[in-house]
Amino acid sequence: MTEWSNWSGKQTDAPRRRFRPSSEVELRDAVLDAATDGSPIRAIGASHSHSRVAATDGVLIELDDWQGVVSTDADEQSAVVRSGTRIFQLGQPLHAAGLALKNQGDIDKQSIAGATATGTHGTGPTLQNLSNSVQAMRLIVASGDLVDCSPDSEPELFEVARHSVGGVGVVVDVSLALRSAYRLHEKQWLESPDDVFARIDELTAATRHFEFFWMPQRDACACKSLDETDTGPDPLPHLEHERVGWSHDIISSIRDVKHTEMEYSVPAELGPVCFAALREMLQSDFPDLQWPLEYRTLRADDLWISTATGRETVTISAHQDIALDDRPLFEACEAIFRQHHGRPHWGKVHYQTGRELAELYPHYVDWWRVRDAHDPDGLFLTPYLASLRP
Ligand SMILES: Cc1cc2nc3c(=O)[nH]c(=O)nc-3n(C[C@H](O)[C@H](O)[C@H](O)COP(=O)(O)OP(=O)(O)OC[C@H]3O[C@@H](n4cnc5c(N)ncnc54)[C@H](O)[C@@H]3O)c2cc1C
CATH class of the missing domain: 3.40.462.10 (FAD-linked oxidases, C-terminal domain)
Known part of the structure; x- marks a missing residue:
């Protein structure tokens, strides 16, 4: 049992088991292992969140061996990237294909899955957060099934997965909408x-x-x-x-x-x-x-x-x-x-309850309905996430 801490060191936890998968099969095995005793799962990127969104005393899945750009499409201005890829690792390969992210945050150390899970954003009145750039996702849900979702396939799961707060599965690959290099x-x-x-x-x-x-x-x-x-x-x-x-x-x-x-x-x-x-x-x-x-x-x-x-x-x-x-x-x-x-912000400190958050978002209850439908036993429901339930 080795301790986990976030970037600032202000959040710590003691996961019972840690996995560092390097294939889809190993990713799936890690989810199924957690299911054997109902240990709450957290997949983590760079642990740069200030809140307890990435903390678990159950199963921790580190994605540092699951990184890289899988493919780029210059005509469609898109790319598929592995979920653990850090944003700084995207710059050169996307640039080589004549492409770039539409915007980035203050730093580029986050993983793409961690950044999209929390709505990480930069600045600009014409620019949206990174979750908006997700056009499809492949993830492993609590049953161990590998699911592809997008606006055309499993659209409600897609809606939750692209801004998931880690709550609906382990993201395997992310398809990103990009723009030409600038x-x-x-x-x-x-x-x-x-x-x-x-x-x-x-x-x-x-x-x-x-x-x-x-x-x-x-x-x-x-x-x-x-x-x-x-x-x-x-x-x-x-x-x-x-x-x-x-x-x-x-x-x-x-x-x-x-x-x-x-x-x-x-x-x-x-x-x-x-x-x-x-x-x-x-x-x-x-x-x-x-x-x-x-x-x-x-x-x-x-x-x-x-x-x-x-x-x-x-x-x-x-x-x-x-x-x-x-x-x-x-x-x-x-x-x-x-x-x-x-x-x-979903990755930073706040003291709001789930009931209070529900007042702030017209679709908060829908997000939870879809999350619960895909994870009825609460495998992705850590105590912190459960505290945000409406
Ligand atoms: C120095 C610093 C600067 C920052 N600057 C900005 C900024 O400019 N703009 C901004 O909006 N935020 C900013 N943040 C916050 C940061 O972008 C977010 O907290 C982001 O989530 C961190 O990404 P990460 O890879 O470290 O994710 P983690 O903190 O590791 O995880 C965040 C969430 O994503 C989930 N997750 C990670 N990988 C997966 C996966 N493969 N499948 C499913 N769930 C997954 C985790 O379970 C967790 O719920 C900053 C943070 C720091 C420390």
Whole structure:
């Protein structure tokens, strides 16, 4: 029995058995092994979730030996990839086929199955989260059956599987909708929050990706914009805070200072007032806070449990040092997010109950109905996931 911990070290567990499959047969055997004594299963990617979504004391299935691009289709602008493939492993092979992900998050260390399971997203008012790029999935459900699902085949299972929170099976392969390879021009600058919000609509609408980190100690915003470009040497030699490169080299950053995080999605029109309320509260109640708030945008979609379902969205995240108790900060932030109709990120810290979450999503009960139908004995229902049942 070896202990599991997530990236930050704030979440730990002691799985009874661990598997590291390298074939579909071994993946299936791991699921069937869990079924022998009803041990709750978690398949894990990079364990980068801040919440307990990846934790289990039952059977842990690590997918580090189940990685790689299986095929690409330049005409259809799509690719099939193994579920354990890390996002940084996609850049080069997709680029060689003239393809790229439509968007990426802040980092590229996550696995594709982990990222899609939690609705991982980047920033941009025309860009949706990664679960929206899934066009088909192959997974092993609780019975041990291998099932292919898509909008045309097992559509309800597909709806749950593409944003699964690990709850409906072990994903084997993911078929992704992509776009042609593209270059981005990055600009970074510092600006006061008042100046940023005086032109926030212009900043978000005028660039493909806009985001900022507000640093409470300096009361300043570290802003970043990325725009598509066909020009520019790489790097731009004369500009200190600008660079140009292929999307997979530009979008993600290195975030290696360990922290823990809460993130909420609020309706886009409430983003500025929600940020203002957080800024005021943090300045008055947490004057020593060293960690920033991050402000991003996300296009509306119609996935059952996407935090952007049915509404254009602003996402705001709060961070805390792993050596500190994060609860006072996160509870204070969550109170403000709740006042602004916030929906919590599926891979980050929150304190909402299943009944409360059901109020936030028109199809929350449907998601659970389909999940339960495919896993009646609760093999994929860890205590954490069960706590989110409506
Ligand atoms: C430094 C850092 C930066 C981050 N930046 C962003 C960001 O920019 N945007 C954003 O939205 N989020 C961000 N996150 C959150 C992160 O993207 C998500 O938590 C994501 O789920 C992590 O992917 P992972 O591969 O580590 O998944 P894990 O944490 O390992 O697992 C997440 C969930 O996916 C399930 N899962 C994994 N693989 C499979 C599989 N094969 N079959 C079935 N279920 C599976 C797990 O069971 C679990 O429920 C960040 C996290 C960190 C630590």
